[in-house]
Amino acid sequence: xxxxxxxxxxxxxxxxxxxxxxxxxxxxxxxxxxxxxxxxxxxxxxxxxxxxxxxxxxxxxxxxxxxxxxxxxxxxxxxxxxxxxxxxxxxxxxxxxxxxxxxxxxxxxxxxxxxxxxxxxxxxxxxxxxxxxxxxxxxxxxxxxxxxxxxxxxxxxxxxxxxxxxxxxxxxxxxxxxxxxxxxxxxxxxxxxxxxxxxxxxxxxxxxxxxxxxxxxxxxxxxxxxxxxxxxxxxxxxxxxxxxxxxxxxxxxxxxxxxxxxxxxxxxxxxxxxxxxxxxxxxxxxxxxxxxx
Amino acid sequence: xxxxxxxxxxxxxxxxxxxxxxxxxxxxxxxxxxxxxxxxxxxxxxxxxxxxxxxxxxxxxxxxxxxxxxxxxxxxxxxxxxxxxxxxxxxxxxxxxxxxxxxxxxxxxxxxxxxxxxxxxxxxxxxxxxxxxxxxxxxxxxxxxxxxxxxxxxxxxxxxxxxxxxxxxxxxxxxxxxxxxxxxxxxxxxxxxxxxxxxxxxxxxxxxxxxxxxxxxxxxxxxxxxxxxxxxxxxxxxxxxxxxxxxxxxxxxxxxxxxxxxxxxxxxxxxxxxxxxxxxxxxxxxxxxxxxxxxxxxxxxxxxxxxxxxxxxxxxxxxxxxxxxxxxxxxxxxxxxxxxxxxxxxxxxxxxxxxxxxx
Ligand SMILES: Nc1ncnc2c1ncn2[C@@H]1O[C@H](COP(=O)(O)OP(=O)(O)O)[C@@H](O)[C@H]1O
Ligand SMILES: [Mg+2]
Numbered sequence: 190x191x192x193x194x195x196x197x198x199x200x201x202x203x204x205x206x207x208x209x210x211x212x213x214x215x216x217x218x219x220x221x222x223x224x225x226x227x228x229x230x231x232x233x234x235x236x237x238x239x240x241x242x243x244x245x246x247x248x249x250x251x252x253x254x255x256x257x258x259x260x261x262x263x264x265x266x267x268x269x270x271x272x273x274x275x276x277x278x279x280x281x282x283x284x285x286x287x288x289x290x291x292x293x294x295x296x297x298x299x300x301x302x303x304x305x306x307x308x309x310x311x312x313x314x315x316x317x318x319x320x321x322x323x324x325x326x327x328x329x330x331x332x333x334x335x336x337x338x339x340x341x342x343x344x345x346x347x348x349x350x351x352x353x354x355x356x357x358x359x360x361x362x363x364x365x366x367x368x369x370x371x372x373x374x375x376x377x378x379x380x381x382x383x384x385x386x387x388x389x390x391x392x393x394x395x396x397x398x399x400x401x402x403x404x405x406x407x408x409x410x411x412x413x414x415x416x417x418x419x420x421x422x423x424x425x426x427x428x429x430x431x432x433x434x435x436x437x438x439x440x441x442x443x444x445x446x447x448x449x450x451x452x453x454x455x456x457x458x459x460x461x462x463x464x465x466x467x468x469x470x471x472x473x474x475x476x477x478x479x480x481x482x
Numbered sequence: 483x484x485x486x487x488x489x490x491x492x493x494x495x496x497x498x499x500x501x502x503x504x505x506x507x508x509x510x511x512x513x514x515x516x517x518x519x520x521x522x523x524x525x526x527x528x529x530x531x532x533x534x535x536x537x538x539x540x541x542x543x544x545x546x547x548x549x550x551x552x553x554x555x556x557x558x559x560x561x562x563x564x565x566x567x568x569x570x571x572x573x574x575x576x577x578x579x580x581x582x583x584x585x586x587x588x589x590x591x592x593x594x595x596x597x598x599x600x601x602x603x604x605x606x607x608x609x610x611x612x613x614x615x616x617x618x619x620x621x622x623x624x625x626x627x628x629x630x631x632x633x634x635x636x637x638x639x640x641x642x643x644x645x646x647x648x649x650x651x652x653x654x655x656x657x658x659x660x661x662x663x664x665x666x667x668x669x670x671x672x673x674x675x676x677x678x679x680x681x682x683x684x685x686x687x688x689x690x691x692x693x694x695x696x697x698x699x700x701x702x703x704x705x706x707x708x709x710x711x712x713x714x715x716x717x718x719x720x721x722x723x724x725x726x727x728x729x730x731x732x733x734x735x736x737x738x739x740x741x742x743x744x745x746x747x748x749x750x751x752x753x754x755x756x757x758x759x760x761x762x763x764x765x766x767x768x769x770x771x772x773x774x775x776x777x778x779x780x781x782x783x784x785x786x787x788x789x790x791x792x793x794x795x796x797x798x799x800x801x802x803x804x805x806x807x808x809x810x811x812x813x814x815x816x817x818x819x820x821x822x823x824x825x826x827x828x829x830x831x832x833x834x835x836x837x838x839x840x841x
């Protein structure tokens with residue numbers, strides 16, 4: 190009986206393990222390997238170049254630009270959807286009429302792929318007939334045709350908005366779940382003690398949503414680190430690298446300039462950054478756990 | 483200190499009426515206890531007083547002012563919940579000072595008041611902790627601290643001791659009494675535990691099915707229960723209740739328990755052969771030492787409680803065993819036949835149909 194179980198355990202575990210090794214471990218180790226070479230991506234003759242690729246990063250202006258953009262991207266892509274999601278959750282939870290319909294509507298974008306969302310927003314931002322300019326034109330009562338995605342000043346911000354639109358639904362449902370787990374008694378204490386709505390949110394509800402916030406931030410961090418596809422669809426890092434992020438930069442170096450070795454070095458740096466963020470995150474998680482268990 | 487008046491309060495949740503017309507006056511500084519079985523509407527009643535629950539019909543007055551439609555915070559009440567309802571992310575100090583912080587009092591003043599309250603409740607060394615690091619009794623003390631710091635007009639307690647173990651419950655009961663003596667604030671205290679009600683209350687209100695069965699000082703309820711429900715609910719062990727029929731002849735009204743004739747002088751109109759319930763408390767039955775007992779019984783179970791013992795007796799006239807209080811230094815054995823004497827001045831007769839006490 191024991192033996193038989195063991196056999197099946199191994200069988201059932203081996204498949205996910207294989208997938209994990211092929212899709213995660215193998216690319217990861219090969220990235221590390223190629224980051225020390227000058228491989229171009231398809232030729233089999235390449236040399237070991239030591240730390241050359243990493244030294245090159247230090248002098249790569251575009252890398253810095255991408256690093257700054259990545260920071261902006263991550264902060265905004267974590268903060269905005271979380272904030273919007275929280276606000277929506279609070280509104281829906283305060284039982285506004287039609288709350289459950291809004292819930293479905295706001296959640297819908299999450300079910301769409303980034304490609305669909307990206308393309309939709311490309312249309313929204315379209316200078317001549319896009320929804321954005323049409324609405325602004327309507328309000329301002331004069332023709333408006335600003336090329337949101339084609340101007341360095343607004344390209345990254347425009348993508349961030351599209352991204353937030355998609356991600357808000359996710360943080361909203363997590364916050365809604367968090368709100369239902371707040372004990373009714375605590376809200377009643379607020380009522381009896383005379384807390385204003387703002388005091389109630391600031392002093393009680395938001396702190397008590399910390400476990401939900403932890404999850405929201407975690408997912409936002411992970412999603413924003415992965416947030417490559419929507420940028421790729423909407424701007425491709427342009428114009429003039431103004432919306433280049435590290436992931437985008439890595440892609441361009443590897444697959445457009447055929448500098449696979451250098452691209453791998455960038456990916457290794459990106460990996461280390463992600464690792465650091467996640468470690469900080471887990472440290473915070475432990476603290477939260479001690480209070481809210 | 484404040485006076486609380488409830489005028490014909492009714493409450494329905496949808497089609498279901500859970501409070502069916504309650505009139506009550508709680509005087510200045512009175513310790514009022516609502517007691518009744520689970521689900522009878524005590525919490526709902528308390529929550530209507532607090533304003534957390536709306537009133538379907540009737541009105542609530544505090545110190546003469548109609549507060550029926552006032553927001554909870556405007557009523558100047560404090561409420562202590564069964565679950566303690568402490569904020570897990572705040573320290574004890576922040577929990578106690580919560581109401582003052584909301585009122586935007588200066589930090590210094592809040593600190594001083596919290597320190598004073600903590601001193602009264604003997605929880606000064608707990609101030610820096612969070613609720614998770616406290617025991618149940620300590621948590622309840624903090625919850626009480628949060629409620630007394632604002633000097634509310636009325637304290638509302640909803641089963642505050644139910645989550646505590648028995649020993650702690652007795653201790654906290656005393657402390658709440660002490661608090662009341664000290665603050666002299668009007669208190670409305672909800673419990674399903676009649677012992678708690680008896681020991682705490684200036685006046686008890688017995689609820690059942692959303693209605694008041696009887697209200698009055700504990701001893702009055704104990705000695706003169708208005709109906710079968712109160713008779714059975716107040717007092718431990720519960721009053722012995724025996725279903726029988728009333729008879730009338732030229733010598734008067736009486737019941738016949740297997741040949742034992744117990745005469746009554748009833749206030750209410752008695753009808754011959756009506757179904758009644760005979761009630762007698764366990765301390766008003768006595769094991770007979772002479773040879774002319776009122777009736778014979780057989781000891782079924784003996785419960786030794788230390789300070790006293792309870793005998794559960796089988797008789798010919800009652801399907802339920804009768805309880806009798808005896809001194810703990812007894813040598814009764816199960817199965818033993820004993821004679822019992824009834825204290826004729828402490829007997830109750832209830833109309834079985836209406837439940838009303840006729841004696
Ligand atoms: N919010 C509510 N909605 C519907 N029914 C309720 C609600 N609150 C209480 N009740 C019902 O009202 C009755 C009285 O409840 P409650 O006041 O909590 O009783 P108690 O505190 O005496 O145990 C119960 O039957 C309960 O199911
Ligand atoms: Mg209750």
